[in-house]
Amino acid sequence: METNEKLMTLLRLMDEPEAMTDEQLEELLADDEVRNAYNLMADCKKLYQKPQPVKVKWLQLGQRFRIAAVFLGAVLLCGLAWAVIPHIISSHTDSPQSAQVAAPLLHREGQGDGSSLRFDDVSLDSILTVVSAHYGKVVTFRNEEPRAMKLITTWNPDESLEAFIDHLNMFDYIHLTLRNDTIFVESKNEEEAQ
Amino acid sequence: MNQSTLEMLFRKHQPRLLAEARASLYDDAEAQDVVSELFAELLKRQPEVEAGRELAYLCESVRNRCRNVIARKTLTERVTRLYALEQQTENEEEETERLDRLQAFIRTGLTEAQQRVFQLRFGEERKYREIAAELGISEVAVYKHLVAALARIRNHFNT
Numbered sequence: 001m002e003t004n005e006k007l008m009t010l011l012r013l014m015d016e017p018e019a020m021t022d023e024q025l026e027e028l029l030a031d032d033e034v035r036n037a038y039n040l041m042a043d044c045k046k047l048y049q050k051p052q053p054v055k056v057k058w059l060q061l062g063q064r065f066r067i068a069a070v071f072l073g074a075v076l077l078c079g080l081a082w083a084v085i086p087h088i089i090s091s092h093t094d095s096p097q098s099a100q101v102a103a104p105l106l107h108r109e110g111q112g113d114g115s116s117l118r119f120d121d122v123s124l125d126s127i128l129t130v131v132s133a134h135y136g137k138v139v140t141f142r143n144e145e146p147r148a149m150k151l152i153t154t155w156n157p158d159e160s161l162e163a164f165i166d167h168l169n170m171f172d173y174i175h176l177t178l179r180n181d182t183i184f185v186e187s188k189n190e191e192e193a194q
Numbered sequence: 195m196n197q198s199t200l201e202m203l204f205r206k207h208q209p210r211l212l213a214e215a216r217a218s219l220y221d222d223a224e225a226q227d228v229v230s231e232l233f234a235e236l237l238k239r240q241p242e243v244e245a246g247r248e249l250a251y252l253c254e255s256v257r258n259r260c261r262n263v264i265a266r267k268t269l270t271e272r273v274t275r276l277y278a279l280e281q282q283t284e285n286e287e288e289e290t291e292r293l294d295r296l297q298a299f300i301r302t303g304l305t306e307a308q309q310r311v312f313q314l315r316f317g318e319e320r321k322y323r324e325i326a327a328e329l330g331i332s333e334v335a336v337y338k339h340l341v342a343a344l345a346r347i348r349n350h351f352n353t
Binding site: 004005008009011012013014015017020021022025026029035036037038039040041042043044045046047048049052 | 216217268269270271273274276277278279280292293296300312313316317321322329337340341344345348349351
């Protein structure tokens, strides 16, 4: 088999792991050209998946938003920490200290001058806590599934709430509606999502 | 490093360490396990680390643990996740330089279609049939774009 054919075979197999055996792979990767091409692909993946710096920029959003943001910061900072650290550190701290941890982060991230806030892998619940506080609305989850759903999204506090809701409704499996002063959240069923 | 120092270090550097682990493992759950297990072990051992070198020590420990996680996987698992087959001996700075050179060439030396295929495949981990549907080309054309682009990169860096 030509090297290019071997490489094409490898590419196909990489998409169908169930069709692969270690022996088949060893045979393909014994070809230096294929092995080098594979390693180059591994580099490319590393490159494309390299964490990009997250630019979180806080505008003059007023005290109410700032309080909500401290809460979000605490969630962001401590969420994973609290998920893990109780297993390994018995004397973990309580929530007031969590807020103290969050404040310096907000201060540091507040140096920017842009207009959008990026939520990176943040639960819908936490996102809506901040957003609803900014617009003076309340949030009602009609079912619990969407609450913990993690999203990567951006929000421009200068834009209307309706625009942000339209943006969130582009995600599969969640549907938001605004009625009077309440944001209703519910999950879409799978058929609707598709 | 005593317990309170470790707790402080965990709070301060956990996001960076998770990012480091994710960059090697491409898996959030595995990355969290690596970081948690590292701190669990450090709590037991409480090693002495030179002041000011804590983050470097933690990052290197995370990288070593990620290498061990990858080494324990079967070849099929490694290839499916596109892990490097050979352990790199370079340091972080050298790797960053190498990847920066690669990135620069991808931007200037590949066609737009090839770059789009790279983004969809390596950045978004799409299946070939999904890439084909997105770009309105055949699956075979996707393979050909990939093979041609890899050949072009190899030719560039081999010369």
